[in-house]
Amino acid sequence: MPTVSTRPTPARERILDAARRLVLEHGFAATTVDAVLADAGASKGAFFHHFPTKAALGRALVEQYARADEHVLEEHMAAAEAGSDDAAEQLIAFLRGFEEATDDILAVQPSCLFVSFIYETELADAETDGIVLGSVMAWRHRILAKLNEAAKSHPRLRELDLTALADQVFTVFEGAFLLARATGDPSAVRRQLAHLRRYVELLCSD
Amino acid sequence: MPTVSTRPTPARERILDAARRLVLEHGFAATTVDAVLADAGASKGAFFHHFPTKAALGRALVEQYARADEHVLEEHMAAAEAGSDDAAEQLIAFLRGFEEATDDILAVQPSCLFVSFIYETELADAETDGIVLGSVMAWRHRILAKLNEAAKSHPRLRELDLTALADQVFTVFEGAFLLARATGDPSAVRRQLAHLRRYVELLCSD
DNA sequence: ATCTACAGACCAACTAGTCGGTCTGTGACA
DNA sequence: TGTCACAGACCGACTAGTTGGTCTGTAGAT
Numbered sequence: 001m002p003t004v005s006t007r008p009t010p011a012r013e014r015i016l017d018a019a020r021r022l023v024l025e026h027g028f029a030a031t032t033v034d035a036v037l038a039d040a041g042a043s044k045g046a047f048f049h050h051f052p053t054k055a056a057l058g059r060a061l062v063e064q065y066a067r068a069d070e071h072v073l074e075e076h077m078a079a080a081e082a083g084s085d086d087a088a089e090q091l092i093a094f095l096r097g098f099e100e101a102t103d104d105i106l107a108v109q110p111s112c113l114f115v116s117f118i119y120e121t122e123l124a125d126a127e128t129d130g131i132v133l134g135s136v137m138a139w140r141h142r143i144l145a146k147l148n149e150a151a152k153s154h155p156r157l158r159e160l161d162l163t164a165l166a167d168q169v170f171t172v173f174e175g176a177f178l179l180a181r182a183t184g185d186p187s188a189v190r191r192q193l194a195h196l197r198r199y200v201e202l203l204c205s206d
Numbered sequence: 207m208p209t210v211s212t213r214p215t216p217a218r219e220r221i222l223d224a225a226r227r228l229v230l231e232h233g234f235a236a237t238t239v240d241a242v243l244a245d246a247g248a249s250k251g252a253f254f255h256h257f258p259t260k261a262a263l264g265r266a267l268v269e270q271y272a273r274a275d276e277h278v279l280e281e282h283m284a285a286a287e288a289g290s291d292d293a294a295e296q297l298i299a300f301l302r303g304f305e306e307a308t309d310d311i312l313a314v315q316p317s318c319l320f321v322s323f324i325y326e327t328e329l330a331d332a333e334t335d336g337i338v339l340g341s342v343m344a345w346r347h348r349i350l351a352k353l354n355e356a357a358k359s360h361p362r363l364r365e366l367d368l369t370a371l372a373d374q375v376f377t378v379f380e381g382a383f384l385l386a387r388a389t390g391d392p393s394a395v396r397r398q399l400a401h402l403r404r405y406v407e408l409l410c411s412d
Numbered sequence: 413a414t415c416t417a418c419a420g421a422c423c424a425a426c427t428a429g430t431c432g433g434t435c436t437g438t439g440a441c442a
Numbered sequence: 443t444g445t446c447a448c449a450g451a452c453c454g455a456c457t458a459g460t461t462g463g464t465c466t467g468t469a470g471a472t
Contacts, residue, residue, distance in 0.1 A: 027233060030326055044428095044453075047429095048429065049450085133388060136389060160404070165401055167385055167397075168398060171378055175379070178324055179377050179380070182342050183339065183342060192377045194367065198405075215418090218417095238460080251420065252418050254463065256417090259463080414471105415471090416472100423465095424461100424464100425460105428457105431457100434451105436450095442444085
């Protein structure tokens, strides 16, 4: 019976780091365990000591990514809330802050890890899909709350599909990552987000 | 030396159809040649008679998809141009037509084939990347032309990054596909596109 | 007779996962 | 303080199955 540990050890961290890099670049299916090991400078034994299967590595990767993702959400929302009492202003400040942070995010992660797991169905288990869904919902609900609040004083918002508008942050962010990769132009992400902010500004300008 | 044919034969078409289905569902790397063969009811011999390598299948798939994609672009743009002489009205009609066609598109293709090749770097050759880029640029230029024309009579447009706005159609479409897959809600695509159209309408309402 | 389109047995390389074993630390007890 | 028992981190050769790709052959059309 093999012992599987979940405690963070140096080898485990190196494996996770290497795997994140490789999966972001080539996708999950195209990333072999051996390639991760070579990149991490770890052994087969170390790998399967920490992860029972390759899918378990994927789940760990997604969990870690989702935590960081929701941290970014809360951090930027808190900063926006500190700057104003008005929900519409908070939301626009949130979008602007997010927009300005884009270049730093891009420097670390040239794309979104979720995409591999959204598109490569059945490589990951149902639990992994649930984690991704949880992140999407976290963004939706946090932003939708602001939109509902803002709708009280901005009548134009009331006619709209606010859930879809809340989801548009996810949509534009993910789509912009794809655009940036397809065109080889990293500035695309920031520029796409700028249009989304402008849209929200127009909707709140009454 | 094996003969490689590019002529459309029944087996070739069946292989292409099966491959498109499987790649859309699982991604390119996770789609094995054997799985395509089983789904298509074809043999190894048939496959390598028509495609020298698996990557060549990928390129053929992307070529076919790009042709269909640009056909959709031209078709909807032509319909929009037939309904009005004003560039802004044409663009909005284009977006609305596109939006209304979404459900039919989704019934055939639950997501975009380009994504696999954009995210799974190095599975395909440089030529395949070029085909994807060509499609992105076709949309950008066709829409940007309308935006430039519309900017003449809509001053608000002149202050904006119109290239990025043109690209936003790609961005929202791709992002919406991801959202639809992640949430399991196909209506997301249409609803996301509706917001993009609304944005353009607001920008042209002066 | 030749060529195209296809069939399917076959192969070498690779893949995820296994297994017996080593090494380091740590806590209990003399 | 020394040492003994044990736990857990890690190693890397090995394996069973899979993968993309090759090769020999053949049925039908021209």
